[in-house]
Amino acid sequence: MPRQGSQNSSTGRRTGTRPGGKKNKRTKLLPDRVERFEIRISGAGGQGIISTGMLLGEAIALGDGRNVSQSQAYGPEARGGATRADLIISDGDIFFPECHEPDLLVAFTTEAYEKHAPSVKPDGLIIADESAVDIVMGNARTVKVPFIKLAEKEFGHPIVANIIALGFLATYTGIVSEKSIREAVEDRFAGTKYLDMNLKALEAGFKLGKEYAKKYPL
Amino acid sequence: MxxxxxxxxxxxxxxxRFPTVWCAGCGIGTIMNNMLHAIHDLQIxxxxxxxxxxxxCSSRMPIYVDFNTLHTTHGRALPFAIGVKLAxxxxxxxxxxxxxxxxxxxxNHFIHACRRNIDITMILINNSIYGMTGGQVAPTTPLGARAHTAPYGNIDPPFDAVELALAAGATFVARSTTYHIIQNIxxxxxALQHKGFSVVEIISQCPTLYGRLNGIPDPRDMLLWEKENAVPLAKAKKMSPEELKGKIITGIFREDTQKPEYTEQVYELIRKLSKSNGGK
Amino acid sequence: MPLNRFTKDGHPIKFVQGNEAVVWGAIHAGCRFFAGYPITPSTEIAEGMARELPKVGGVFIQMEDEIGSIAAIIGASAAGAKAMTATSGPGFSLMQENIGYAYMTQLPIVIVDVQRGGPSTGLPTKLSQGDTMQARWGTHGDYTAVALAASSVQEAYEATIRAFNLACKLSTPVIVLLDELIGHMREKLVLKKPEEIHEEPRSFPTVPPEWYLPYDIPSDFIAHPSPFGEGYRYSITGLTHDRAGFPTSISAEITERLEALREKIVVHKQEIWDWKEYYTGDARILIVAYGSAARAARGAVEHLRRKRFKAGFLELKSIWPFPDGPLLSAAKHAKYVFVAENCMGQLIHPVKEALAGTHIRVVSVTRYDGHPLEPAQIVHAIKEEI
Incomplete structure (x- = not known):
């Protein structure tokens, strides 16, 4: 019989490599050396969820030079439906490329937030679009950020919310360096008319992340 | 001679390779002869x-002729040919x-080859029956005709191959019969000189199966039937549908040199892109 | 995407899907013809080939179905091109008759099958390894298949290059078995520099046309039918044929043809076999797996070794012809062999066959709900059994 679920997974669990342990105030979400760090980005089809995972993965793998596997799950719809991208970061080999219990969840819709927030590790972090959170869920801390509102207000396009979020992730959580994520975005949009808008959205994300880091430290 | x-x-x-697998009185040998004369005349x-x-039966032809020959799987000659032509x-x-x-x-391959207008010549030998498997009903068997899988008469309306080719976008479409050998050549x-997808349908006789099952077992009678029932396109245009019932309209139905040819377009794109790629 | 990132020693690097890695593998192996039909989860291969092939002088065509796609690449191969198609379960099923044609006519082609859940339409966006046997026995008649596998994006690139080289060397179809996880997963891909890639050329005849026998049976049993248009006019047919390529019904010629088709793979099997061993030296417990299941198996064996179990892992990077030699050697000290698969158990059959003369207990570890096997599941299955 196939046995599913991951409660006893030894390789699926991070093994206390976080500097200083739990008691100390954490300075970094993603440690310098890690056996397994799980990120889940989730939302609806058409929100650029998989692109976000791709850009983040590229930045961490090629820019920051760490091992990353990025996989995804999506329904048959090209638009709408629930979509997620999973990233596993490791300084060793990645044996199972999907998240068991994310260390970091980024959620863009209520459906995604409510579905995945309960699975986040208690000492993990949830970053959710403020529109996605009706009732705070799960054991991990939820930080609400107005990505979509900002994208609409500043750029007139809700689609750049994910690029703002990428910038935010860099400065607020430190899981990716500003330089690497900027390179990934430049690479992706080089030679297109969208480059300028996306770089501006990224800068807006950097700025927002820094503000949040002061107001709501990790 | x-x-x-x-x-x-x-x-x-x-x-x-000789003798061939074809029965005495079969029309396929005639068509092979006509095709070879056409190739010889054009000095290809x-x-x-x-x-x-x-x-x-007709697909056995490549075995007997001295070209680069590819005898493939049932129904798939066109996609194989598309691969050869593009390569x-x-x-x-x-x-x-x-x-x-x-x-x-x-x-399906037929209509899509017509649609693409790729520079291939298709000789479609229509004998109204499955010969090699022993006389089963074909998509061209006339209504009411008998076949071993239509023992009480065919109730499947047949295709008109020419109408199908025209509707699907072939740019050279013609029909002839095995009686009209000069016309065939x-x-x-x-068709061979035409740049684009060309279809030549040739109505042929299968005395062994279609003929015997439908009361015309002598190939000479079948050829005479072709002669008597063939109506040139120009004449057919002046005839009523009732008058055309059971007739074979022959002639060139379309010769369009305006529609772009597929292979040329593929290689035009390659030329454009490989240039901008430094010819790598 | 431009190639603008490099490793320190100058290799281009990308963060791409396994499917995109196949595209780069094919281009680097000299593939210049692709015909395909969209099907999840392999479509990115067709999209990538449509984008990249014309830049290097190659032809891309989207056909009307998978039968047309495989027919077109065999036609292109007959005309001398290195040709590939990519598909998934339902399309792979449709292609089977013509794959048999390519075995029979000894025309080199590469077929990438990005496996998804089945039977029938099954699970288009989820993984499976349910085509393991279809890759071996999918078409009718007697023949011997060649199939390679990959468990990472990097390996998908390398397996594709290898598939072209083997196809050209052995003049036969070569199947690359990926699965949805490997096809859609993104990882770092380090591309080879042109000078590092061995490109097996297509074979051309060396004798004058009047002496030429396209389907001769030489000592290595491989016939290399000349590409069309080179002045060697001959007959290619899917009918059982003699050495000149013409249909035959003579018993001796039929027997010799079928035996040559088998022998050309059998005598080269050691060259085809590809595998990787982990801790097999003293392994009492051996795990065997390929593709995405191999990732979980690696995790399981690392865990078991940490817990002082004498566990080892044999990762198969070629599936057919089945690498029985490497298996017997890796299982030398084994009491148990666990075959981990993302299907109800297909790879277990050749494993059992290879180990038939031993006292080793062969156990199946399976998962078939469309999700990848987990290391913990394999560890649990092993602990339950021993």
Missing amino acids: ATQLSEIHEYLRWRK PKDDIALISGIG RPEMTVIVVSGDGDGLAIGG NYIKK
Whole structure:
């Protein structure tokens, strides 16, 4: 019989490599050396969820030079439906490329937030679009950020919310360096008319992340 | 006559492969002869010709002729031919197919080859029946005709291959019969010279199966039937549908040189892109 | 995407899907013809080939179905091109008749099958390894298949290059078995530099046309039918044929043809076999797996070794012809062999066959709900059994 679920997974669990342990105030979400760090980005089809995972993965793998596997799950719809991208970061080999219990969840819709927030590790972090959170869920801390509102207000396009979020992730959580994520975005949009808008959205994300880091430290 | 024979012999694998599998009185040999005369008249080198077929009586033709020959799977001659043409655009690619091979199992490939307008000549040999498997109903069997899988008479309305080719976008479409051999040679020559997808449907006789099952077992009678029922396109235009019932309209139905040819477009894109890529 | 990132020693690097890695593998192996039909989860291969092939002088065509796609690449191969198609379960099923044609006519082609859940339409966006046997026995008649596998994006690139080289060397179809996880997963891909890639060329005849036998049976049993248009006019047919390529019904010629088709793979099997061993030296417990299941198996064996179990892992990077030699050697000290698969158990059959003369207990570890096997599941299954 196939046995599913991951409660006893030894390789699926991070093994206390976080500097200083739990008691100390954490300075970094993603440690310098890690056996397994799980990120889940989730939302609806058409929100650029998989692109976000791709850009983040590229930045961490090629820019920051760490091992990353990025996989995804999506329904048959090209638009709408629930979509997620999973990233596993490791300084060793990645044996199972999907998240068991994310260390970091980024959620863009209520459906995604409510579905995945309960699975986040208690000492993990949830970053959710403020529109996605009706009732705070799960054991991990939820930080609400107005990505979509900002994208609409500043750029007139809700689609750049994910690029703002990428910038935010860099400065607020430190899981990716500003330089690497900027390179990934430049690479992706080089030679297109969208480059300028996306770089501006990224800068807006950097700025927002820094503000949040002061107001709501990790 | 003697010179004609030697002309044809040069194109046959006569040392190795004869006699053919075809029955006495079959029309396919006539069409092979007509095709070889057309090729000879146009002086296309044998090395430049790829003759491709699927499965069936007519699809045995490549075995007997001295070209680059590809005898493939049932119904799939056209996609194989598309692969050959696109990989070696300088080759003259000919597909020979039967009505079952080309219009039933290969019907989807047929309409898409017409749509693409790729420079391939298809000789569609229509004898209204499945010969190789022993006389089953074909997508061209007339209503009411008998076949071994239509023992009480056919109730499946037949395809008109010419109408199908025209509707699907082939740019050269012609029909002839095995009685009209000079016309056949001319149509095949025109088809080979045409840049684009060309279809020449040739109505042929199968005395062994179609003939015997439908009361015309003598191939001479079948040829005479072709002669009597063939109506040239110009004349057919003046006739009523009732008058045309059971007739074979022959002629060139379309010769369009305006529609872009597929292979040329593929290579135009390659030229454009490989230049901007530094020719790597 | 431009190639603008490099490793320190100058290799281009990308963060791409396994499917995109196949595209680069094919281009680097000299593939210049692709015909395909969209099907999840392999479509990115067709999209990548449509984008990249014309830049290097190659032809891309989207056909009307998978039968047309495989027919077109065999036609292109007959005309001398290195040709590939990519598909998934339902399309792979449709292609089977013509794959048999390519075995029979000894025309080199590469087929990438990005496996998804089945039977029938099954699970288009989820993984499976349910085509393991279809890759071996999918078409009718007697023949011997060649199939390679990959468990990472990097390996998908390398397996594709290898598939072209083997196809050209052995003049036969070569199947690359990926699965949805490997096809859609993104990882770092380090591309080879042109000078590092061995490109097996297509074979051309060396004798004058009048002496030429396209389907001769030489000592290595491989016939290399000449590409069309080279002045060697001959007959290619899917009918059982003699050495000149013409249909035959003579018993001796039929027997010799079928035996040559088998022998050409059998005598080269050691060259085809590809595998990787982990801790097999003293392994009492051996795990065997390929593709995405191999990732979980690696995790399981690392865990078991940490817990002082004498566990080892044999990762198969070629599936067919089945690498029985490497298996017997890796299982030398084994009491148990666990075959981990993302299907109800297909790879277990050749494993059992290879180990038939031993006292080793062969156990199946399976998962078939469309999700990848987990290391913990394999560890649990092993602990339950021993």
